[in-house]
Amino acid sequence: MKLTKLLATAALALGMATTAMADKTKVGFVYVGPVGDGGWTYEHDQGRKAVVEAFGDKVETVYVESVPEGPDAERVMTQMALNGADLIFATSFGYMDAVQNVAKKFPKVKFEHATGYKTAPNVSVYSARFYEGRAVQGTIAGRMTKSNIIGYIASFPIPEVIRGINSAYIHAKKVNPDVEFKIVWVYTWFDPAKEADAAKTLIEQGADVILQHTDSTAPQAAAQKAGNVITFGQASDMAEYAPLPRVSSIIDNWGPYYVRRTKAVMDGTWESVSTWDGIREGMVKIGEISSAVPGDVKAEAEALRDAIAAGEYHPFTGPLNKQDGTPWLKEGEVADDGTLLGMNFYVEGIEGEIPQ
Amino acid sequence: MIALEKRPQPSQVWSVATPVIAVLATMVFGGILFAVLGKNPVEAIRTIFWEPLFGEHSFYYRPQLLVKGAPLVLIAIGLSLGFRAGIWNIGAEGQYIMGAIVGAGVGLAFYPMEAWFIFPLMVIAGALGGWVWAMIPAVLKVRFGTNEILVSLMLVYVAEQLLASMSLGLLKNPEGYGFPGSRNLQQYPSAHNADLIEGSGMHWGVVAAMIAVIFAYVLLNRHMRGFHIRLAGEAPRAARFAGVSPPRLILFCMGLSGALAGLAGLFEVSGPSGQISIDFNVGYGFTAIIVAFLGRLHPFGILLAGLLMALTYIGGDIAQSQMGLPAAAIQVFQGMLLFFLLAFDLLTNYRIRIGKAGVA
Numbered sequence: 158m159k160l161t162k163l164l165a166t167a168a169l170a171l172g173m174a175t176t177a178m179a180d181k182t183k184v185g186f187v188y189v190g191p192v193g194d195g196g197w198t199y200e201h202d203q204g205r206k207a208v209v210e211a212f213g214d215k216v217e218t219v220y221v222e223s224v225p226e227g228p229d230a231e232r233v234m235t236q237m238a239l240n241g242a243d244l245i246f247a248t249s250f251g252y253m254d255a256v257q258n259v260a261k262k263f264p265k266v267k268f269e270h271a272t273g274y275k276t277a278p279n280v281s282v283y284s285a286r287f288y289e290g291r292a293v294q295g296t297i298a299g300r301m302t303k304s305n306i307i308g309y310i311a312s313f314p315i316p317e318v319i320r321g322i323n324s325a326y327i328h329a330k331k332v333n334p335d336v337e338f339k340i341v342w343v344y345t346w347f348d349p350a351k352e353a354d355a356a357k358t359l360i361e362q363g364a365d366v367i368l369q370h371t372d373s374t375a376p377q378a379a380a381q382k383a384g385n386v387i388t389f390g391q392a393s394d395m396a397e398y399a400p401l402p403r404v405s406s407i408i409d410n411w412g413p414y415y416v417r418r419t420k421a422v423m424d425g426t427w428e429s430v431s432t433w434d435g436i437r438e439g440m441v442k443i444g445e446i447s448s449a450v451p452g453d454v455k456a457e458a459e460a461l462r463d464a465i466a467a468g469e470y471h472p473f474t475g476p477l478n479k480q481d482g483t484p485w486l487k488e489g490e491v492a493d494d495g496t497l498l499g500m501n502f503y504v505e506g507i508e509g510e511i512p513q
Numbered sequence: 514m515i516a517l518e519k520r521p522q523p524s525q526v527w528s529v530a531t532p533v534i535a536v537l538a539t540m541v542f543g544g545i546l547f548a549v550l551g552k553n554p555v556e557a558i559r560t561i562f563w564e565p566l567f568g569e570h571s572f573y574y575r576p577q578l579l580v581k582g583a584p585l586v587l588i589a590i591g592l593s594l595g596f597r598a599g600i601w602n603i604g605a606e607g608q609y610i611m612g613a614i615v616g617a618g619v620g621l622a623f624y625p626m627e628a629w630f631i632f633p634l635m636v637i638a639g640a641l642g643g644w645v646w647a648m649i650p651a652v653l654k655v656r657f658g659t660n661e662i663l664v665s666l667m668l669v670y671v672a673e674q675l676l677a678s679m680s681l682g683l684l685k686n687p688e689g690y691g692f693p694g695s696r697n698l699q700q701y702p703s704a705h706n707a708d709l710i711e712g713s714g715m716h717w718g719v720v721a722a723m724i725a726v727i728f729a730y731v732l733l734n735r736h737m738r739g740f741h742i743r744l745a746g747e748a749p750r751a752a753r754f755a756g757v758s759p760p761r762l763i764l765f766c767m768g769l770s771g772a773l774a775g776l777a778g779l780f781e782v783s784g785p786s787g788q789i790s791i792d793f794n795v796g797y798g799f800t801a802i803i804v805a806f807l808g809r810l811h812p813f814g815i816l817l818a819g820l821l822m823a824l825t826y827i828g829g830d831i832a833q834s835q836m837g838l839p840a841a842a843i844q845v846f847q848g849m850l851l852f853f854l855l856a857f858d859l860l861t862n863y864r865i866r867i868g869k870a871g872v873a
Contacts, residue, residue: 185834191840219834219835221840223840226792227787227790227792227793227795228581228781232827232830233830236570236830236834237834239570239573240570240834240835250692254788313681313693314681315693498690512677512678
């Protein structure tokens, strides 16, 4: 208890010191990868830059990159809180328990945890509906494939990733009934060597479309080398690989959310919330569909994007069965968020098993 | 001309001085690197080495040094015994993982029962897990003459796959909404390796590391087995004549280093980390190899080296967030430390002679 008290006093003293010094709001960012990964962490850092741009002198941002999940994350966040951070964004699922531990010690500091599910009075969670982007991606993939084999580089068998696979599959199948998914699990978010190997394996197995749920551009490079293979930017636009192999992308757009939450801390209106925004709110964006995609396919994909944005269409709309054939959604029925957040099954038609 | 001349005896003075010189050289060249990156080098070096020890928030960082250093020291002590005897266990990372899995598995098997004997059982299981994993390369070497470097290293990747499988299957938290990772042992008092004094960073792993240091010192200096270990490394032929049995020595050294790595894993998973997760291992098993050599394979040297390594990690994180130094620069900095150590090591066995070429 002593340390907790000590920490709290120190934080309080610092908090007062910083507010007395200047009305600068200090915002910390904890990244799981390097800011130059070109994907996940890169986009979070773009969000940080948006905060700097929006508030200029009124805000000070700090970040630490490549922080392993576990005790190291806890130490880095404690250190940020000790140094007077008012708001801390922890940008990886695996930081969840560390965020909870540190948040308990620093009740005055606000925490924002990406893609997690544990909240507290001073901990909010936020995530993006990436699966909406997957629907658009699946549509393009289903139309573009000639071998009818789509390769998928999956990271970890968690609901977020499984949702993405299902959404992409449903929409590829809708436009191309012969389509088949080959899925490789790499158990990493960022490992260019492993990702490149996975892409090569999939291409050797006949895949001419590669989808990825990992953060590096290595699969793009592998596809470019192989030729006649298309890819999609993941988390970031990865436009340097356009127009081929990268034909489009799903972009995480964290800036507006980060600016909004920082503003709330400045105004003293910050509250613990769970945010799950998608294309409509602008948290998920579809990157430019390149000239390599025929006009009618592009139009179809954009129409789907606009329908999702307008709230007219939900990517998980029945009739849909689970992989084992049991009915999941009835005709016209839409999946509820609870099921989606805990999704641990494939939809009918996907082959293979989710690793257990 | 500058020539290198082999010393008849390794220099005592230099073997103590080189680590210090290496650290100083790292500071100088690291400072140049930071300056090139446009940061104030003095400020950066001060942040890395001074801030965690004597800075404003050192009351928090000092205990963290123990938390970060303990697993490094514990593993490195075990490795150093083998390294001295010329037995190369490179797979401590895998043994660390297995210790954590087996130890946490035993603890979770009792959940939610509360009893005093659960944690001691976990400790035994953790050591056993690491021991068994190290016995695979040891037995293969003794029976079939396989290379223990390759086998132990490859087993790290097997252990990582097992770790992923455990996080997603057998040990997955049933109340975790389908997300990977076990229950958090920090919330299970009987299995929690908590700070012995709240906020001191002193958990059982730190105590174990201290005991290991003393045990290794006594073993090497006062015990026949320790003498055999040193003899086998320094004069293998003489060791053979002295009746040292290489297979026994291999089984002993591999087993002990595996058990210590397993213990480190168990103390980590039940304490600072709290849960088995896919990314549970963060490279302690590999960093410990550096620590073992940085500490000159001497128990007390390893203790200091472990703390120094922990210092660069913690100070490095502070430098990142306070000065905006990129993580890669910090890693280069740590790499320099090992590089300079190995480079200056030359002076222990060789002397530099400045004079005309070909004179000697």
